[in-house]
Amino acid sequence: MAGTAAAGRYVGQSVKRLEDPRLVTGHGRYVDDIALPGMLHAAFGRSDLARAAITQLDTTAAEALEGVRAVFTGADLNPHNDSLRASLYPPTSPAPPANMLADGDVRFVGDPYVMVVAESRYIAEDALDLVEAEFEPLDPVVDYETAADSEHHVHPELGGNLAHDVAVPNPTQQEAFENAAHIITETWHQHRQTNVPMETRGIVASWQPHAGVMEVWASSQSPHEMQLVGARVLGIGEHKMVVHFGDVGGGFGQKMFLGREDMAVLVAAKLLASPLKWIEDRRENLMASNHARIEQMAVSMAVDGDGCFLAADLDQLEDDGAYPLGGPATPGAMAAMLFPGPYRMGPVSWRARTVYTNTCGRGAYRGPWQMESVAREQMIDRVAREVGMDPLELRRRNVLRPGDLPYEAPTGLSFETTISPEQTLEQAAEMIGYDEFRAEQAEAREQGRYLGLGMALYIEPTSMGMGPLGTESAMLRVEVDGSVNVFMGTGSHGQSLETTMAQLVADELGVRPEDVTLHQGHGSGYGFGTGGSRSAVIAGGAARAAASGVRDKVVAIAAHLMEASADDLEVADGVISVRGTPAASMTMAQVAATAYQNSDALPAGMDAGLEHTARYKAPPSTHSNACHMCVCELDPGTGKVSLLRYVVSEDCGVLINPMVVDGQIAGGVAQGIGGVLYEHCVYDESGNPLASTFLDYLVPTAAEVPELETGHVVVPSDTPGGHKGTGEGGAIGAPPAVFNAVADALAPFGAYPNRQPLDPDTVLGLIASASD
Amino acid sequence: MADQKSLSMTVNGRTRRGRGEPRLTLADFLREQALCTGVHVGCEHGVCGSCTVLMDGEAVRSCLLFAVQADGADITTVEGLAPDPETLHPVQEAFRDCHGLQCGFCTPGFILSVAAFLEANPDPTDDEIRHGIAGNLCRCTGYQGIVAATRQAAAAMRAGE
Numbered sequence A: 001m002a003g004t005a006a007a008g009r010y011v012g013q014s015v016k017r018l019e020d021p022r023l024v025t026g027h028g029r030y031v032d033d034i035a036l037p038g039m040l041h042a043a044f045g046r047s048d049l050a051r052a053a054i055t056q057l058d059t060t061a062a063e064a065l066e067g068v069r070a071v072f073t074g075a076d077l078n079p080h081n082d083s084l085r086a087s088l089y090p091p092t093s094p095a096p097p098a099n100m101l102a103d104g105d106v107r108f109v110g111d112p113y114v115m116v117v118a119e120s121r122y123i124a125e126d127a128l129d130l131v132e133a134e135f136e137p138l139d140p141v142v143d144y145e146t147a148a149d150s151e152h153h154v155h156p157e158l159g160g161n162l163a164h165d166v167a168v169p170n171p172t173q174q175e176a177f178e179n180a181a182h183i184i185t186e187t188w189h190q191h192r193q194t195n196v197p198m199e200t201r202g203i204v205a206s207w208q209p210h211a212g213v214m215e216v217w218a219s220s221q222s223p224h225e226m227q228l229v230g231a232r233v234l235g236i237g238e239h240k241m242v243v244h245f246g247d248v249g250g251g252f253g254q255k256m257f258l259g260r261e262d263m264a265v266l267v268a269a270k271l272l273a274s275p276l277k278w279i280e281d282r283r284e285n286l287m288a289s290n291h292a293r294i295e296q297m298a299v300s301m302a303v304d305g306d307g308c309f310l311a312a313d314l315d316q317l318e319d320d321g322a323y324p325l326g327g328p329a330t331p332g333a334m335a336a337m338l339f340p341g342p343y344r345m346g347p348v349s350w351r352a353r354t355v356y357t358n359t360c361g362r363g364a365y366r367g368p369w370q371m372e373s374v375a376r377e378q379m380i381d382r383v384a385r386e387v388g389m390d391p392l393e394l395r396r397r398n399v400l401r402p403g404d405l406p407y408e409a410p411t412g413l414s415f416e417t418t419i420s421p422e423q424t425l426e427q428a429a430e431m432i433g434y435d436e437f438r439a440e441q442a443e444a445r446e447q448g449r450y451l452g453l454g455m456a457l458y459i460e461p462t463s464m465g466m467g468p469l470g471t472e473s474a475m476l477r478v479e480v481d482g483s484v485n486v487f488m489g490t491g492s493h494g495q496s497l498e499t500t501m502a503q504l505v506a507d508e509l510g511v512r513p514e515d516v517t518l519h520q521g522h523g524s525g526y527g528f529g530t531g532g533s534r535s536a537v538i539a540g541g542a543a544r545a546a547a548s549g550v551r552d553k554v555v556a557i558a559a560h561l562m563e564a565s566a567d568d569l570e571v572a573d574g575v576i577s578v579r580g581t582p583a584a585s586m587t588m589a590q591v592a593a594t595a596y597q598n599s600d601a602l603p604a605g606m607d608a609g610l611e612h613t614a615r616y617k618a619p620p621s622t623h624s625n626a627c628h629m630c631v632c633e634l635d636p637g638t639g640k641v642s643l644l645r646y647v648v649s650e651d652c653g654v655l656i657n658p659m660v661v662d663g664q665i666a667g668g669v670a671q672g673i674g675g676v677l678y679e680h681c682v683y684d685e686s687g688n689p690l691a692s693t694f695l696d697y698l699v700p701t702a703a704e705v706p707e708l709e710t711g712h713v714v715v716p717s718d719t720p721g722g723h724k725g726t727g728e729g730g731a732i733g734a735p736p737a738v739f740n741a742v743a744d745a746l747a748p749f750g751a752y753p754n755r756q757p758l759d760p761d762t763v764l765g766l767i768a769s770a771s772d
Numbered sequence B: 001m002a003d004q005k006s007l008s009m010t011v012n013g014r015t016r017r018g019r020g021e022p023r024l025t026l027a028d029f030l031r032e033q034a035l036c037t038g039v040h041v042g043c044e045h046g047v048c049g050s051c052t053v054l055m056d057g058e059a060v061r062s063c064l065l066f067a068v069q070a071d072g073a074d075i076t077t078v079e080g081l082a083p084d085p086e087t088l089h090p091v092q093e094a095f096r097d098c099h100g101l102q103c104g105f106c107t108p109g110f111i112l113s114v115a116a117f118l119e120a121n122p123d124p125t126d127d128e129i130r131h132g133i134a135g136n137l138c139r140c141t142g143y144q145g146i147v148a149a150t151r152q153a154a155a156a157m158r159a160g161e
């Protein structure tokens, strides 16, 4: 089975999605659609101050309001949970205190300090107005660049604001710098953005007191993380934690881990022994779910006289906020290790730090360590400009070619022979018409029009085969009528797994995709869920293995019943037939009925039934790669940037469903465009978030996202089916590509941008200060 | 409890009666009392368009209207668009054909907005489509499939007339 890299009957086809008939008719089941008898509603009171002591908290009036069932403070709830730890976060690492609700002091604007439970959300919010709370403001830590040295501590328990500090110097890097023709240095800044799933977070929890069972419906990317961590929070066994998985309205990393509010709802539902629902509102989502990309990387690169990269020195700093979602992370280390990317780079020294601030916590956002591509690709364009070389030519000179593979990157990562950065670079250049564009650009400049082209080339480690992320399982059962149920630990929330997993099963087992139903959540085997571009390879590997196990049995039974040789049988679309003699056939339903209802007719010694469970363990890493190129026009009068063309050439190995792959890329690209040009979670100096509605936080619309042209290079990976992950890539390549396009358009003004967002004001400022 | 008003409106061709305080939004009435959970609430402040429904044929944001303002009105939600259980509306069909949805949360709002847009402009250019649907937000698709779906639905609806 492994290494079967060709497209199949269904794999490789743009099969229409099995999810869609219910979703286009309004029959999806999202968490807010769940209504249980006697269900209560929760609302959180949140801090308006970035850092303050709570000097008074009186909930009497709120409790007295008709329809209010309970009001909880930190003192009430926190003792019922001793850890906010997610399953990826080591139990021994220092972490913020396990406060589901702020207790004694608040640590960012949006920090929940009280929770009201009432008969309706309207009443719960009325009651919040009756909570009497007084605060004594304290000096907040807002600026992450100076946070480590601040005398004020976000979490006094930790004794400082530095969350992580990892340094890996490389002595040969210094040597390389001494002999270099050019050393170019810049600090690249990303800015605070947020995931913005169109469905906010939410949970319904229902406790059955005498049975000791917690039943949960959650908007989650990982039903097993909810099962595992939820059970730990509640002090019950996982077998008593029943997590239903319905439709989920996007996540982009935000719904991988349990938030403090999720835990508070679980605990409160148990204390009250009543079904309890919490649906986050958009204001809460924008200011208190998680933020991301608040980071900078100082890069020095040494280059020889021919433009060959010799060495690099990196210093990465990232803002963790107050309560990072999923635990204090060290994506900076990953960003540094991935920095060499698709190039021969020479020795790299790096340091990565994260700090706490009195702001919304950091969380995973599609491509959580994409700073490596942002800093590297923007740096390469800068190097090209400094040494007077074309940026495409500079990349061509340094890109990993097939002959370089397999390749050990100087930071310790190894790339297999199945990556194709050079091919995607060339395909993208061809698609966009690189040389023609440069001519057109020169002409346009003479007419006073400012066009820019940006590109970004990257390798993405998908499907990490390590620790909790390493495996997925599939339990597959052919039912008596020949239809198929498969139970998996995934959490599809837009990725179309109901369709793509059905395609894999259909080919492997020999049925039609519409004969297969994917079940996620309760009843499935442990899996980390959907995120990290991991489902195609890891979940796909499990689905294939489970289907293949059943297929072997189907063939053995059919051969026995038809008195044929198993080697002569083929299975397709639910029919088992003798190759070359299609009249000699039987159906999957006949085989299944025999397996369950007439087991005496099975071959001697064969177990009854037609089911198989398989767990797939992925190799440490499978890499996909892509090249983005885009063209923008900049209006020097208004500072407005418009994208005119956008091209992606990518290699995600064998495509399971090209329509779905293109859709994943497009969504990521739109987020990258939004990030560089429009979206910004602005804080003022006192730590007040200024973008708490969609009027201030500008998600791009159809009018801002251009038509996307995609090209596919297909080099199959060595994993079963030859797939590679693709979910995050669009959001990795787009930010540096868009940034570089704007920088290119700004070049005639002598401007050197090094930070985002590149909104009209910033662009005008860059033009003005360059001409000073 | 503030005074409750009784409410009555036609939802997807059926009379729906209910009660609510004056502050009850139309979105909440449709979701909780008319049981049309295809009405999705993505922002509650009138920007995302997820909650779009047709009120007397016009696309409106049901999070910005109070249920009392719709008393007596004729409302169509996404549940009321398909002509029968076997057939999809051309806009629904096009969203499926063109991968106009991923998570599906924005989809009911988009489908109704597109249906109303094509009613007013049956033969739009791509640019008109992009601006015509710019009042709805989708975070998953990058709008590629939605623009293509609108194009396909326009052609299908013109052909069907």
Ligand code: FES
Binding pocket: B040, B041, B042, B043, B044, B045, B046, B047, B048, B049, B050, B051, B052, B061, B062, B063, B064
């Ligand atoms: S929920 Fe009504 S416009 Fe967003």
Ligand code: FES
Binding pocket: A198, A249, A250, A494, B100, B101, B102, B103, B104, B105, B106, B107, B137, B138, B139, B140, B141
């Ligand atoms: S499909 Fe997910 S928001 Fe549009």
